[in-house]
Amino acid sequence: MKKPIIFALGLGLGGIFGVVSGIAFVAYSAKQTPRQTSFSNAVLARAPFDGDWLISWGGEKPEDNHHIGSPPQDRAVDIRKIIEGSGNQTSKGDPKKNESYGCWAQPIYSPIDGIVEVAVDGVPDNIPGELNRPSALGNYVMVRSAEGFVVVLAHFKQGSVALRAGAKVKAGDFLAQCGNSGNSTEPHLHMHVQSEISMQRSVARRMVFPSLVVAGVLKEDYTPKKGDIISNGPKEPNQPPEPTPTAVTIPADAGLAPAAVVAHL
Numbered sequence: 001m002k003k004p005i006i007f008a009l010g011l012g013l014g015g016i017f018g019v020v021s022g023i024a025f026v027a028y029s030a031k032q033t034p035r036q037t038s039f040s041n042a043v044l045a046r047a048p049f050d051g052d053w054l055i056s057w058g059g060e061k062p063e064d065n066h067h068i069g070s071p072p073q074d075r076a077v078d079i080r081k082i083i084e085g086s087g088n089q090t091s092k093g094d095p096k097k098n099e100s101y102g103c104w105a106q107p108i109y110s111p112i113d114g115i116v117e118v119a120v121d122g123v124p125d126n127i128p129g130e131l132n133r134p135s136a137l138g139n140y141v142m143v144r145s146a147e148g149f150v151v152v153l154a155h156f157k158q159g160s161v162a163l164r165a166g167a168k169v170k171a172g173d174f175l176a177q178c179g180n181s182g183n184s185t186e187p188h189l190h191m192h193v194q195s196e197i198s199m200q201r202s203v204a205r206r207m208v209f210p211s212l213v214v215a216g217v218l219k220e221d222y223t224p225k226k227g228d229i230i231s232n233g234p235k236e237p238n239q240p241p242e243p244t245p246t247a248v249t250i251p252a253d254a255g256l257a258p259a260a261v262v263a264h265l
Helices: none
Strands: 006-007 019-022 025-029 042-043 053-057 077-081 107-109 114-120 139-144 150-156 172-175 189-194 204-215 217-222 229-231
Touching: 139 172, 150 172
Parallel strands: 042 204
Antiparallel strands: 006 025, 019 025, 053 077, 053 229, 077 189, 107 172, 114 139, 139 150, 150 189, 189 204, 204 217, 204 229
């Protein structure tokens, strides 16, 4: 009797059997360890942006979060900025222009105190609706906390990454501008928390915010989910430094080459 094959959505860390509409389908053998179903919390000091942003993918149900099934990013979120005065719309105008999306070129800040372990820039931004499949994360930054977990923020605008590996950051320090690089069909921010720097060895961590405004209501110890409109409230971030467009630093231990992994994030 043939053993069943289960197809899951997420990041292919072994072989990728096919890609349909930018989503990688990864085959898991019945002999493999079942995917993780319980997750340790990772406390983040603040959301990595200003203003109101929509969680378009996120949560613990497969129908709410297409990342479920990928070991390092099982609890990832995709986030898009609400355009002020638009009635909670995240885009306005020509859908084929990046400038039509509320989050395009918006500043993204570190959600934690930590050290930048990986900083990648130089990947071109996509035309909305198209995908840069050779580079899954596009331009991205990995920040390691004092506790050891790593926050991954991805799809930054080309030329906007401001820091290099080894830089110390505080929560609220400027990292880059939101963009549309990598496997991204429109400008948005991808964020997940993993257990260590190597994506191959990591398992996901559940992000928890001690204080977060959700649909205008202050929540404590909150994990965002699909459909939430979140913000930091009145707290002001630190001033952003000038970006360094040529920053490309990947430690050997990261286990990820920007042009070698295909996935939808």
